Amino acid sequence: MKKNLFTLLFLLLAHFMFGQIPPPPPEPPAKEKINSDKSSSLRMYGEEVQAVFPKFNIPLSLSNDKKSIYYFKNVEEKIIQLDSTVTAEQIISLTKFNISKNNIDPTLLDSLANRTYKLNEEKNYTDAIKTAQILLKKSPNNITGHKEISLAYKKIGEENLSAKHLGMMSKIITSIFKYGDGNSENPFLINNFFEGFSIYEAAYRCKPKKVTLILDKKQRLLGAYNGYSAAMDQILIKYSELSHWKPQLKEGDYTVLK
Structure with missing residues (x-):
């Protein structure tokens, strides 16, 4: 029986976040051919494959509209207040808005x-x-x-704050999975590189062993995270959208697909 996505994700996050080892910074990408991931099973551990993903149709103009529920400052405030009523669409709209306005410095966030x-x-x-x-x-x-x-709040005994931040993290990842599965056609939309590691640990019970940065034929910069999941008994290659990082990189930092 298919488990509720949010409940499963919450349990997986709780399992992985405590005693976690920090991931290393990315190594320079290898010059290699990247195989298509379309044959991979692109699911969370214990979840069925989601065949169709909804299109995200919230226009960016609403993020600048003070009367809109997607107004970026109001969405930020809901998340800062750890308001569990924030929606997947509000969360994704905030990421898209910040990327479009160059409000994100992925190197600093990393x-x-x-x-x-x-x-x-x-x-x-x-x-x-x-x-x-x-x-x-x-x-x-x-x-x-x-x-x-x-994790830090948990360790100092602030159980309530710890649980609220864990719940918000779970909601954010669930939102990302609503609109992408890590396939090269539907990459995860994230703020910065290290968020990709967090997704791997939470959803697939493993850490990526290798990451290759790719400029694809659509001129998107994708991070290809490659790792073996013992829980799923599979080698997984998942892609994240990192095009907003490209201006900070130099030639040779990524592989160009011909």
């Missing part, structure tokens, strides 16, 4: 995410919380920010 990981690994939970708060101020719907601050 730096803050990596720093927060290390602080939690060093059991410096107070500084981990402070760093995660900076990350979430710059990127309120950031998966890694909510995950790491939830």
Whole structure:
């Protein structure tokens, strides 16, 4: 029987976030041929394949409309307040709006995410919380920010705050999965590179062993995360949309598909 997606994701996140080892920064991409992932089983552990994905049809203009439920400042405030009524469409609209307005500095977000990981690994939970708060101020719907601050709050006994951030993280990832499965045609829409690691850990019970940056024929910069999931007994290749990172990269940092 197919489990409820939100419930399963919440349990998987709870399993993976505690005692987590921070992922390494990406290695320079290898010059290799990237095979199509269309034959892969693109599902969360324990979930059935979702054959059809809805089109995201919320226009960007609504994110600038103060009267709209998608007005970006109001959506940010709902997430900051850990308001569980925030919708998948509001979450995705915020990411799309910030990307379109160049409000996201993915390199800075990765730096803050990596720093927060290390602080939690060093059991410096107070500084981990402070760093995660900076990350979430710059990127309120950031998966890694909510995950790491939830872990830190858990470790210092703030169970209520920990649970609220864990719930928000689960809602964000569920929103991403509503509009993409990691297929090259339907890549995950994320704020920065390290969010891709968080998705792998939560959804597939593994960490990517290799990441290749690809400029595809549509001129999209995709991160191809490659890892073996023992839980699924599969080698998985999942793609995330990282085109907003491209201006900060130089020639040779990614593979160009011909």
